[in-house]
Amino acid sequence: MTVGFSVLRVNGRGARAGVLHTRRGDIPTPVFMPVATRASFRHISLDDARSTGAKIILSNTYHLLDAPGAAVFESFGDIHRFMGWQGAVLTDSGGYQIFSLPGERSITSRGAHFRLPSGRRHLLTPESSIAMQQAIGSEIMMALDVCVESTSDELLTRDAMTTTHAWAVRSLEAHTRKPRGQALFGIVQGGVHPALREQSAAAISALPFDGFAIGGLAVGETRSERETMTGLCTALLPAQKPRYLMGVGTPLDLVEAVHRGVDMFDCILPTKMAQQGWAYTFSGVLEVMRPAMQHAQGPLEPGCGCLACQSQPLGYIHHLLRVGNAQGVRWLAIHNIHHSQALMGRLRAGILSDDWDCLYGELRERLPRRLKAPL
Numbered sequence: 001m002t003v004g005f006s007v008l009r010v011n012g013r014g015a016r017a018g019v020l021h022t023r024r025g026d027i028p029t030p031v032f033m034p035v036a037t038r039a040s041f042r043h044i045s046l047d048d049a050r051s052t053g054a055k056i057i058l059s060n061t062y063h064l065l066d067a068p069g070a071a072v073f074e075s076f077g078d079i080h081r082f083m084g085w086q087g088a089v090l091t092d093s094g095g096y097q098i099f100s101l102p103g104e105r106s107i108t109s110r111g112a113h114f115r116l117p118s119g120r121r122h123l124l125t126p127e128s129s130i131a132m133q134q135a136i137g138s139e140i141m142m143a144l145d146v147c148v149e150s151t152s153d154e155l156l157t158r159d160a161m162t163t164t165h166a167w168a169v170r171s172l173e174a175h176t177r178k179p180r181g182q183a184l185f186g187i188v189q190g191g192v193h194p195a196l197r198e199q200s201a202a203a204i205s206a207l208p209f210d211g212f213a214i215g216g217l218a219v220g221e222t223r224s225e226r227e228t229m230t231g232l233c234t235a236l237l238p239a240q241k242p243r244y245l246m247g248v249g250t251p252l253d254l255v256e257a258v259h260r261g262v263d264m265f266d267c268i269l270p271t272k273m274a275q276q277g278w279a280y281t282f283s284g285v286l287e288v289m290r291p292a293m294q295h296a297q298g299p300l301e302p303g304c305g306c307l308a309c310q311s312q313p314l315g316y317i318h319h320l321l322r323v324g325n326a327q328g329v330r331w332l333a334i335h336n337i338h339h340s341q342a343l344m345g346r347l348r349a350g351i352l353s354d355d356w357d358c359l360y361g362e363l364r365e366r367l368p369r370r371l372k373a374p375l
């Protein structure tokens with residue numbers, strides 16, 4: 001089977017609780033996918049990632065092309081056997097990395113020409129991206145797209161969108177190994193131009209993809225633009241297929257997107273925030289490096305079930321960060337990824353109950369707060 005999707009309940013403006021059915025098990029939605037860029041996580045081990053409750057992770061085709069390369073995945077069978085991860089995997093197509101990483105690149109109708117991290121020149125086409133994702137053996141593959149900055153003018157954004165649409169058709173044609181049960185998602189582009197977003201959502205949803213992603217956001221637009229574009233896309237995407245907002249974002253961004261009908265997310269922010277000494281909590285963002293945390297004997301967040309809160313006092317994590325011990329970032333990363341999972345669980349429970357509006361209002365108010373003292 002490829003990916004199936006059941007919507008259990010729609011609440012409020014369009015928030016959905018559902019189940020994503022994959023060949024590696026059922027995944028409750030909304031769902032957050034931690035990022036394992038090179039088939040490995042930054043700062044945390046695979047066991048740490050498992051302990052956060054993650055059932056699906058994201059890995060980047062762009063990086064895996066370079067190392068270990070397709071041949072290694074072919075010889076191991078797939079990424080699951082290679083890295084020892086039994087859960088589901090989603091692979092991006094490489095489009096976003098080509099856009100976001102430094103270095104020369106050019107896009108032609110044929111594909112994207114760029115340099116890999118090792119310096120090797122490479123041409124990635126819709127067909128070769130699918131071939132690589134088939135070698136990786138992810139449960140969900142993404143079609144190669146062209147991403148541009150949100151601040152790009154309409155002409156440039158339209159060009160990128162038109163190429164994305166042509167590549168979407170080529171990606172579907174290249175998806176020939178269907179018996180392996182891999183799903184393929186299409187990506188809506190269109191920047192922050194409402195007419196282009198509508199055009200792109202209509203064009204991509206008309207194609208027989210297993211799910212639909214909203215790409216090209218969190219790349220320079222305002223929060224209000226991001227929310228407007230997200231709502232515009234979800235209103236046009238098919239109700240019975242999963243919707244994935246790529247690369248977004250803060251806990252508040254996740255809540256706002258779920259409110260507008262998004263089911264799936266990935267983001268590096270939980271790890272990035274950990275590196276900067278910040279802990280996500282349901283009461284706001286805790287500044288762990290502040291001197292006020294030094295004597296805190298309780299956990300980062302009272303009531304949190306993560307490995308860090310179960311075993312380390314806040315004052316000790318503060319100390320590890322102060323002396324530059326890598327374990328400090330590890331504990332914070334575990335807590336932040338666990339928090340993203342717990343947030344999804346809380347949102348899902350809210351959608352399934354009659355309390356959604358109350359929960360939505362409460363989280364909008366609490367999540368962006370900055371906490372300068374222990375909870």
Ligand SMILES: [Zn+2]
Pocket residue numbers: 300301304305306307308309310335338
């Ligand atoms: Zn915790």
